[in-house]
Amino acid sequence: MSLQPSYLPNYFSIDDILASQERIPCTFSVNVQKLGNLNPSSEETDLKAGTALELPLWLVQDLSTGRQPVVIPELPxxxxxxxxxxxxxxxxxxxxxxxxxxxxxxxxxxxxxxxxxxxxxxxxxxxxxxxxxxxxxxxxxxxxxxxxxxxxxxxxxxxxxxxxxxxxxxxxxxxxxxxxxxxxxxxxxxxxxxxxxx
Amino acid sequence: MDPEEVEFLGEKENVVIVPTFNYGVIHLIAGDIGPFRAGLPIKVPLWVAINLKQQQTCKIQQPDWMDVENLEVLKENEKNAITFTRMPNEHYMALTKALLKFAPDDLIRANEIRTLVKDIWDIRMSKLRSSVDLLIKEKSSYAAVDNLTILEINSVRPLLPHALDQIHRMKKLQGPQLGTNSSAGHTSSYSFRS
Amino acid sequence: MEDDENLHALLDTQDDEENEIELSPAVLIEVMEEAWLNEKFSPEILPNKIDFVELLLGQLSAMEENLENVGDRDIKKTLHLLEVDRLRFLVGSYLRMRLEKIEFYVDHILKQENSRLENREDLYLTEAELTFARNFKEGIDNHFEHLMRVHPTIPVDWKNQVIQPNIHSFVFSRSKTNIESIIIDEGNDDETVYVNKDSQMIISYNSVSNLVKKGDVQLV
CATH class of the missing domain: 1.20.58.2050 (Methane Monooxygenase Hydroxylase; Chain G, domain 1)
Incomplete structure (x- = not known):
């Protein structure tokens, strides 16, 4: 019988990849040029500060860290x-x-x-x-x-x-x-x- | 671990057989067995006993503890005890299973034995379920599990250890937060996918 | 365990001489079974038992050779062959589990072996296993490189990812002697327990890993 380790996500874990694909509501705290098409409800070319969007977790993690976070995440x-x-x-x-x-x-x-x-x-x-x-x-x-x-x-x-x-x-x-x-x-x-x- | 692997360990248990043939000592790697004299009881590992029985060259003697009266006492004790009682043999299930399967004719009141052993197993399994539930509720990091046989321990694998592992992961989350909240800004980056 | 110490002592004296080791095969089988169980339930790969494996395999080959001259109708032949089957299963299963761990945790294991080499500690892997591990790693790396060539824009952080075993996994264990204190790590407050000989427990592996490797605790 083969070994059965308990679930501990690593870089390659499929469940972990899928989990971090889930959408998180967040608000843009700065203007972002040319990414207007991320916002389906607006026609603008630029993304204005204050726009509320749902982005995948992996993106939110990167964008919400650092000294000047691009987005402010909210609890789903x-x-x-x-x-x-x-x-x-x-x-x-x-x-x-x-x-x-x-x-x-x-x-x-x-x-x-x-x-x-x-x-x-x-x-x-x-x-x-x-x-x-x-x-x-x-x-x-x-x-x-x-x-x-x-x-x-x-x-x-x-x-x-x-x-x-x-x-x-x-x-x-x-x-x-x-x-x-x-x-x-x-x-x-x-x-x-x-x-x-x- | 598969039940068969537990059984593999159990097949080393010694049982007494009465051979119907004569033969000298056999020098198995694990030790000597024999000499075999027709009609004279000798001790051999269970796997040897099963093989000889299948070739109809021996009778297997009922282990002392596998007796109806004794099993009834064991069952009562198990029912009344809050913890697990010590079983007469670490591999009581494998032994009972093997004897019932291969040598029912060598057993006295085989059907009653089957029922009693099953009852004892069921009582212990039910206690085990409650114990497992309690361990999880208390988010234990440790528990003594004396008097449980390997088969019984194996019956809660992988559920119990894996559930405890997940609880441990979650307990770590309850520790101090990494960095401060995002509106105040922070320098630490979440080490998720990096 | 006393027998274990005797065995090790006997094996050590074999260094220069071509002696035949006088070692009880029954104890050898015990040791092999314990190694099998430990390897089965431990999340990490354990120090190898190559000496015992080779001894046992030697016994098995010798037995098989002897049996070639025995008539098929002989009772003892069936029994001997049955026993050989059982023991081959034991050894095979043990070795296969180690290979499985090597395959799963190859980067981590090789890193650990390298640091053991540097610190002049005994390696956990046998020579054959080490060769296997290196070849396996090379194979996987080549495979990934080859795949990634088709997608050159994918970032290469996958190269640094080391899959590690969960050292904190919960395991069932039985102590073989009285043990003064086993640390149960509760995160903030560590507790210690005193454990009697032959008592069984469920505990996180890292609390008992050294004891397992020493032989004071048996995983069950």
Whole structure:
């Protein structure tokens, strides 16, 4: 059986690349010439300071650092107070996929846009509170596709790895039944034989 | 780890067999077995016992602990204990499985044994689920897991260790923030994709 | 573990002489199994056990040779061959896991081996593994270079990316002796625990990595 390291994103991790592709709302703090076409709602050739746009995270990271940041990022709405309260109330009931497929990974990046540590706290709270449900789905023999749908990518990854492991264990455990009844084929064979003797 | 790999380790456990043939000592790399005298019990590793049984050249003796009365006591103890009790054998599942599969005729009340061992396993698995849930809720960095057999430990892999790993990643996020917020400007750059 | 120390002592004395080592094969198999488990559950590659591997492979080859002259109907032949199969699986699996780690973490591993060379420490990889690692790295680098030639505008920061194993991964372990203090790193406040012989725990690998390499802790 091959090694199974737990998820730790590196430069080449696909999930990480996809997570950093998610859009972050931000406001331009300076004018940027000739990039007007980034703003679909305006006809201008230049991007004016104050324009609010959604840009991918990887771009926002670069543009929002340094002594004169080009954009000022904002927390995506699913990490803001209102949504955090929903999670606090009942994390397991939430369809996390609807919040964001990369909820945890993206969350770990955007928490720096949050002055307090609320986002980080929410991530841990959500993960640990949803864990029981994750474990139940893994152990259950029923296949309910909505269970999987409601998970974010991190939970889905855990689910897939653990489910596979669980199935192997079940197969191994079940594989032990001794044949208590003679196989049907053998029974029929015996019956036929008796017939011909008469 | 696959259950088969755990079983591989379990197949080294010694069991007592009664051979139906005569043969001298066999010098296996792991040690000597035999001499084999028809009718006289000897100790051999489980994998040897299974092979000989399949060739119908021995009977396998029921291990002392694999007895209905004893298993009933074990089951009661397990039910009443909050923690995990010590199992009579590290590889009790592999041994039970092997004997039920290959030598059910050598066992007394094989069906009851099957049920009892399964019951014990189920009780322990259920305790394990609760323990795992608790470990996650407490975001533990450490826990003692004495009296769990390798198969039982393996049953929570990769879920438990991987979940703890993710919690650890998230715990690190709760630490002090990198740099100050962007409106005040800062010099540190986020080291994400660089 | 006492046996481990005896083994190492015996192996060390083999330096100049062509002696046959008197070493219990049963212990050899134990050591191999423990190495197998440790390698399986450790996130990083561990110091190699080439001496034990070679000894065991030697035993297996000798056994196979002896069996060639034994009749197929002989009971002992089946049993011997079965045992050889089991042990070959063990060794093969162990070696394959190491290769897998080398492939996955090749840059990181080579960096570490280079610094060990500089510090005159024992290398973790065997000579063969080191050659494999270097060739593998060369192959991957050539492959990437070749691909990138088609897209010359792509920035080259991929060249500096080193994929590292997660040293903090949680592992299950069993202690083989009483251990004074294992540090559990909680981030801000580190705690230490005292661990009895034979007790099992789940803990982050970096807390026990040195103990595993020493043989005081067994991963399970």
């Amino acid at each position: 709405k699913v990490y803001k107070e209102g949504y955090r309260e929903i999670l606090k109330a009942d994390a397991s009931a939430v369809d996390l996929h609807k919040f964001n497929l990369y909820y945890f990974e993206l969350g770990s990046y955007v928490r720096v846009f949050d002055r307090k540590s609320d986002v980080a706290d929410t991530l841990i709270h959500a993960f640990t509170n949803r864990f029981r449900q994750l474990m139940d789905v893994i152990d259950s023999t029923e296949h309910n596709p909505t269970d999987f749908q409601r998970m974010d990518s991190l939970e889905r990854r855990l689910f897939k790895e653990s489910k596979e492991s669980r199935m192997k264990l079940h197969t191994w455990l079940e594989h032990s039944t001794t044949p208590i009844e003679t196989a049907a084929m053998v029974l029929n064979h015996k019956k036929r034989k008796r017939g011909t003797d008469l």
